Amino acid sequence: MSQIKYHIFVFLACFCSLAFAQEESVEDADMLSLRLQNRIEQAKLESDRGDYYNALDNLNKAFEIAEKIEDKASQGKIHTKIAKVQFLVNEQDQANISLNKASQIQREISDYSGLAVTYNIKGVIHSTKGEYQDALEYFTASKNLFEQEDLEEYISEVTLNEAKVFIAEKRYEEAKAQLEKTIILAKKYKQDRLLSSALIQNGKVSSALENDDLALSQAQEGLTIAQENNIVENVNQAYLIISDIHKNKGDFKNSYDFIKRHIELSDSILNVKRENLAQGATGESINKYKDDENAQLLAQIEEVNAESTFTRITTILSIALITILSLLTLSLYKNNNIRLKTNNMLHKKNDELIVAKEKAELASKTKANFLSTVTHELRTPLYAVTGLTNMLLDEEPKEHQIPHLKSLKFSGDYLLTFINDILQINKIEANKVELDPEQFNLKNKIENVMSALGNSANDNDTSLHFDYEKGLPETYIGDQLKISQILINLLGNAIKFTKDGDIWVRAYKIAQKDKMYTLRFEIEDNGIGITKEKQDQMFESFSQGSVQINRKYGGTGLGLSIVKGLIQILKGKIYLKSELGKGTTFFFEIPLEHTESIDEPIVEETKKTNKMEDLDLSDVKILIVEDNKINQMITKKILTKMGLYCDIVDNGEAAVEQVKAVEYNVVLMDIHMPGISGLEATKIIRTFDKELTIFALTAVTLEDKMHEFGEAGFDDIISKPFKQEDFEKKLFAALSGEKIVSSFFS
The missing domain is CATH 3.40.50.2300 (Response regulator)
Incomplete structure (x- = not known):
C-alpha cells in the first residue's frame, strides 16, 4: 500500500513540474523582453554618466537576449547603440562595423526609423573625420527617413549635426538656418539638451559673423539651460565658446576665467572616462584622446594667459611712462611714437597678408568644387548625347540623316575634349599631377604618335618627316604617357595649321651626365606662323593666334598651356620660334635616364568578335x-x-x-x-x-x-x-x- 502511495506522489510531482514548466515557457518570452529593455535602459544610464565599459557589457547581454527571442528590431537598435558607445570611446572603425550590421538588419525588416538613427550616427562619424560631404549626405538621408516615418521630434538632432558641419566648413549662414530649425523643434518637444547645444552653437556662429553681443547672449542662454539640467558636456562647450567670444571683445579677464573653467571641467570629465575605461581594453584610446585634448586646451590657455599678462604689463608700463616721459626729451617721445606707428603698420600689413592668403585658399577650393560639380553636370547629359548618337548610327539611319548624326557625334566628342582639357589645366595648377616613370622606347613612341596622326596630315596634304639623332640611345626611364601627350598636342597643332606643306619632328641630345640625358625635341612646320605680338601669349590658357584663327581652325586654346604645364612637371622647358606666313618651330627639352634595351611585347590587334x-x-x-x-x-x-x-x-x-x-x-x-x-x-x-x-x-x-x-x-x-x-x-x-x-x- 505504501508503495502505491509513493508512485502516486511521484506521478503528481512530475505532473506539477510539467505544468509549471509549461506556464514558465509561456511567461519566459515576456520575461526575456522585460530583461532586454532593462539592459538597454541600464546601458543608457551608464553611457550618460560616462561608464562606457559597463554600458557595452549591458548592450552585449541585451543583444544575446534579442537573438534568443529573435527580436530583429531590437538587434538593429542595439547594434546602433553599441556603435554610439564605440564612437564615444574613439573606436571609429568598430563603430562603423556595428553600424553596417545595424543597417543591414534594419533594411531587411524595413525598420526605417532605426535606419534613420543609424544614418545620423554615420554622418557624425564622417564629420569627425573631416569627410563633410559624406556626412551631409547621411544627414539628408536620415532626415528624409524621419520625415517619411512622421517622426519630427527626432529631426532636431540631425539639423544640429548638420549645423556643426556647416560651422566646420565656415558656411555660417547655412549653419544659422539649421540651428534655427533645431531651436524651434527642441522647444516644441522640450529637448533641453539639443536646445542648449543649439543656442551655444548659435553663439559661435554669431561671433563668426562679428555680432559678439548677440553671440554672448545666445551662448549664455544655452549655458543656463545646460546648468539647470546638469548637461555637463554642453556646459563645458559653452565655457569654451564664451571664452572665445570674450577674447574677440577684448575682455581677456573673462576670457581667461571661462577657459580656466573649461579646462577644469574637461579634466573632470576625462578623469571619469579614464576611471570607467580602466576596466576595459579601450583605455589606450581615451589616453590618446586626453593627450590631444590637453594639447589643444594648453595652447588656448597660454594664448589667453599671454594676452591677459600683456594687458597687466601694459597698465604698469603706462604708469611708468608717465614718470619717464616727464624726464625724457621731446625727441625721444617722437621717436617712440614713430616706432609705435611702424609696428602698427607692420601688424596691419601682416593681417592683410593673412586675409589675402585665406581668400586665395578659399577661392582655390571654391574653384575646385565648382569644376567638380560642373564636370559631373556636363558629363551626365553628354553620356546621353554620345550614347544616343552611337545607337542611332548603328541602327541603319537614312542616308540623309548620317551627316547630321556624325556632326552631332563630333560636337559631343569636342565638348568632352574641352571638359577634359579644363580639368587637366585645373589639376596642373593645383599640383595634383603625379609622375609615373617606366621603361619605354623613345624612338618607337615618337613613331607611334606620328603614325596615329598620319591620317590627319594626309587630309591636309602635308608630309611628316622624322629625324632621330644617329647613335642616340632609344630606351629610357620616364613618364611616357605625358611625353606622348606633349608630342600629340604639338604635332596635332602643327598639322592643323599646315596645309600642302611639310612637318619635321627631330630628337637629339644636348647634354649628358652618366646615364642622365638632356634631350631636345623639335616640331617644325611651314604653315601659317604666328605674329611676334602673339608669341609671348601662346602658352596662356584660352590663347590663340587671333579671333580669325579661332573661327577658321577651331580649338579650345588650352593645348599649349597643358603642354607647358606637363613639361614643367617633367623638369623641362619649352620655347618657340615663328614667323608669320613662313611657319613655326616648337622646341622642348626634358631630362631622361637611359636604361638598357628592353624587348617590347608585340601587341596583336584583336577583332571585336574575339572579345564578347x-x-x-x-x-x-x-x-x-x-x-x-x-x-x-x-x-x-x-x-x-x-x-x-x-x-x-x-x-x-x-x-x-x-x-x-x-x-x-x-x-x-x-x-x-x-x-x-x-x-x-x-x-x-x-x-x-x-x-x-x-x-x-x-x-x-x-x-x-x-x-x-x-x-x-x-x-x-x-x-x-x-x-x-x-x-x-x-x-x-x-x-x-x-x-x-x-x-x-x-
Missing part, C-alpha cells in the same frame, strides 16, 4: 544602379545589344537588397544618387560579398578622389561618357575571368 562574341553570355546577369532614366535606357540598350541580360535599380539601398536576392556577375554602380551614395552601397555589399565585380559607372573624374573608390571596394571605374571599346574591354576581363588591373587605383 566568343563568350557564353546566356547565364550572365548584370545589375545597373543608376537614378537617371535616360542613362538607364542607354546603358541597358548597349548591354542588350552585346547579348547581355541586365536588371535596373535607381538607388543604393535597392542595389544592396538586389545583390542579396540575385546572383550577379557584374554591377555597374553610379556614384551620385539620392539616399546612400554608390560608394556607401558598395561598402555595404563588400561586407557580405567580396568577390562580386563592381564597376563605378560615373562622371566623377578628379584623381584626388580615386582613392575613395579603391577603399570602397570597386574593381574599376568606367567614366561617363565611356568609349564603347573601353567598356567592352573591361566587361570582357570581368566575364572571362581575367584579372582586372585598374590604372585608377595603381
Whole structure:
C-alpha cells in the first residue's frame, strides 16, 4: 500500500513540474523582453554618466537576449547603440562595423526609423573625420527617413549635426538656418539638451559673423539651460565658446576665467572616462584622446594667459611712462611714437597678408568644387548625347540623316575634349599631377604618335618627316604617357595649321651626365606662323593666334598651356620660334635616364568578335544602379545589344537588397544618387560579398578622389561618357575571368 502511495506522489510531482514548466515557457518570452529593455535602459544610464565599459557589457547581454527571442528590431537598435558607445570611446572603425550590421538588419525588416538613427550616427562619424560631404549626405538621408516615418521630434538632432558641419566648413549662414530649425523643434518637444547645444552653437556662429553681443547672449542662454539640467558636456562647450567670444571683445579677464573653467571641467570629465575605461581594453584610446585634448586646451590657455599678462604689463608700463616721459626729451617721445606707428603698420600689413592668403585658399577650393560639380553636370547629359548618337548610327539611319548624326557625334566628342582639357589645366595648377616613370622606347613612341596622326596630315596634304639623332640611345626611364601627350598636342597643332606643306619632328641630345640625358625635341612646320605680338601669349590658357584663327581652325586654346604645364612637371622647358606666313618651330627639352634595351611585347590587334562574341553570355546577369532614366535606357540598350541580360535599380539601398536576392556577375554602380551614395552601397555589399565585380559607372573624374573608390571596394571605374571599346574591354576581363588591373587605383 505504501508503495502505491509513493508512485502516486511521484506521478503528481512530475505532473506539477510539467505544468509549471509549461506556464514558465509561456511567461519566459515576456520575461526575456522585460530583461532586454532593462539592459538597454541600464546601458543608457551608464553611457550618460560616462561608464562606457559597463554600458557595452549591458548592450552585449541585451543583444544575446534579442537573438534568443529573435527580436530583429531590437538587434538593429542595439547594434546602433553599441556603435554610439564605440564612437564615444574613439573606436571609429568598430563603430562603423556595428553600424553596417545595424543597417543591414534594419533594411531587411524595413525598420526605417532605426535606419534613420543609424544614418545620423554615420554622418557624425564622417564629420569627425573631416569627410563633410559624406556626412551631409547621411544627414539628408536620415532626415528624409524621419520625415517619411512622421517622426519630427527626432529631426532636431540631425539639423544640429548638420549645423556643426556647416560651422566646420565656415558656411555660417547655412549653419544659422539649421540651428534655427533645431531651436524651434527642441522647444516644441522640450529637448533641453539639443536646445542648449543649439543656442551655444548659435553663439559661435554669431561671433563668426562679428555680432559678439548677440553671440554672448545666445551662448549664455544655452549655458543656463545646460546648468539647470546638469548637461555637463554642453556646459563645458559653452565655457569654451564664451571664452572665445570674450577674447574677440577684448575682455581677456573673462576670457581667461571661462577657459580656466573649461579646462577644469574637461579634466573632470576625462578623469571619469579614464576611471570607467580602466576596466576595459579601450583605455589606450581615451589616453590618446586626453593627450590631444590637453594639447589643444594648453595652447588656448597660454594664448589667453599671454594676452591677459600683456594687458597687466601694459597698465604698469603706462604708469611708468608717465614718470619717464616727464624726464625724457621731446625727441625721444617722437621717436617712440614713430616706432609705435611702424609696428602698427607692420601688424596691419601682416593681417592683410593673412586675409589675402585665406581668400586665395578659399577661392582655390571654391574653384575646385565648382569644376567638380560642373564636370559631373556636363558629363551626365553628354553620356546621353554620345550614347544616343552611337545607337542611332548603328541602327541603319537614312542616308540623309548620317551627316547630321556624325556632326552631332563630333560636337559631343569636342565638348568632352574641352571638359577634359579644363580639368587637366585645373589639376596642373593645383599640383595634383603625379609622375609615373617606366621603361619605354623613345624612338618607337615618337613613331607611334606620328603614325596615329598620319591620317590627319594626309587630309591636309602635308608630309611628316622624322629625324632621330644617329647613335642616340632609344630606351629610357620616364613618364611616357605625358611625353606622348606633349608630342600629340604639338604635332596635332602643327598639322592643323599646315596645309600642302611639310612637318619635321627631330630628337637629339644636348647634354649628358652618366646615364642622365638632356634631350631636345623639335616640331617644325611651314604653315601659317604666328605674329611676334602673339608669341609671348601662346602658352596662356584660352590663347590663340587671333579671333580669325579661332573661327577658321577651331580649338579650345588650352593645348599649349597643358603642354607647358606637363613639361614643367617633367623638369623641362619649352620655347618657340615663328614667323608669320613662313611657319613655326616648337622646341622642348626634358631630362631622361637611359636604361638598357628592353624587348617590347608585340601587341596583336584583336577583332571585336574575339572579345564578347566568343563568350557564353546566356547565364550572365548584370545589375545597373543608376537614378537617371535616360542613362538607364542607354546603358541597358548597349548591354542588350552585346547579348547581355541586365536588371535596373535607381538607388543604393535597392542595389544592396538586389545583390542579396540575385546572383550577379557584374554591377555597374553610379556614384551620385539620392539616399546612400554608390560608394556607401558598395561598402555595404563588400561586407557580405567580396568577390562580386563592381564597376563605378560615373562622371566623377578628379584623381584626388580615386582613392575613395579603391577603399570602397570597386574593381574599376568606367567614366561617363565611356568609349564603347573601353567598356567592352573591361566587361570582357570581368566575364572571362581575367584579372582586372585598374590604372585608377595603381
